[in-house]
Amino acid sequence: MRGKLLPQEFADLQDLAADWSLSTERERQGKRLASSMQELRSVYDRLVPRAEAILEHMRLLEAGGKPKTIPEESHNLIYLLYSLAEIGQAIEVHGQPEVVNGFEAKRWVAEHESPAWKAFEQRVRPTLV
């Protein structure tokens, strides 16, 4: 069983997928908080120059209207970009992985990640990601 594959044209980022193509905010935030600034910086420096290309990939997926499904590889790519949103906070905002003096992230519970909230979202506003 191969790990998380990325679309062919993003083969250069493939080694990041296993650690950073994470499907939930909790996992992405957790990974950010568990990483050193050095690790975060190196991922940041590789993803920032590729971010526009990833966004373009996302645009193409919807170019012919809303797709019914998104290929697994593209999902992984999108989650990688979502991880950049987390990593960007550490690099661009806080200068360290966690919020400076911040309230304990674990206790700040995301209601929007609860199964009941997600089920409701899918019912009234189905999303692809």
Add this chain to the structure above:
Amino acid sequence: MNKATNKPQSTQRWTLEYPELGTAPLPLDPYLSPSYFEAMRDKVFKKVWLCTGKRVEEIPSPGDYVVFDLELTGASLIIVHGLDGIIRTHYNMCMHRANRLVHNERGSCKGRITCAFHGWSYGLDGKLAVATEEKMFFDLDKKSVSLISVATDVWNGFIFVNLDPQPKETLREYLGELWDMFAGYDFSALPASFSYSTELNSCWGVARDSQLEAYHVKYLHQRTAPGLMSYAEDPDRHALYFKLFRRHAVGSWYGLRSETGLPPVAKLAAKFGQTIGSEATSLSDVNQWPKALNPTRDKNWFFDEAYIFPNFHIVFLGLHAYIAHTFLPKMVNKSSWNARAYMPAPKTLVEQFSRESAKCGIRDLWLEDGSTIEVTQKNLDSGRFPHFHCQDQEIMIRHAVKVMDELIGAAP
């Protein structure tokens, strides 16, 4: 009274426009005293209209429900969309032997609320429909049994409850000037985008106050909302406007969002949707905004806040984005906090990325807010802290404390 359409004069002090507020430091009783807490529970939280923080869009169809726990009174409430379209609130309490009826925070029941204990079943209007093994009871008059209901009303889609069996005021009377102040703001077009909750080891007042002034934004949020919050010509001031009502209050704040240079990821995200770094006043013509929003019509506007006494804060980030905070007391030194952001649903995958990034930014800003609350409580508990100093731009705190004092009949 200050004019709503001008920047404040540098000599203006809003607090002095409300001489009844005084200017003295704030005593700690409302924060620490167990007897004050009990009075607050009995004379305020059990008597006035409380915003649940839930919206009608969360229960769009008959049978949809959300649960609202008001732990300081022991009440767990089911807010349910009836078959007749009416939204009702019932105690989450079976009338047989008081078991809890629904255990999940939200869901949908098909026309009936059924107790898992012995199978009693109620209509969405609360009337007892089925008492299982009915013949085995002795003097049960099924028609006279129904769930205990709670007064419920809706303002701009927000669901309010009042635990008083005979509320002294309608919601409209309670909200007063606020009732139609935000007419024209399309709350219903902005779904709840993300929502965080926590339980705090702090009194409710300290938690509530953390979102009742913007003096702190320039300092505590210097990283998440960098360098954008004072007039060049009047550097000690961030507020554009305040107006206090009998219970509630509104305020408006300055912000130089257009001039802050955003780093790469933040910039990318701001390109495709509103984030903390977006300049909301450039997204639509401020002169077309509802009058209550950005009342000074300042181009360098950051946000407005409406405080709905006692427990609900709306922070308007623009015509198409707002935040709602619900703070609830639990015990004298325990409280809960729910923070939600409402924004248009992303229409594309790219917008969805922008939203994800906005979420991380706002979430981290809230973690900064949260950083002050429990440690403040600990310091208060040390017994060595004398009183809170309260500057002019913290007027909404001063006002809220006074309103509470009056309602519970505490000596000034």
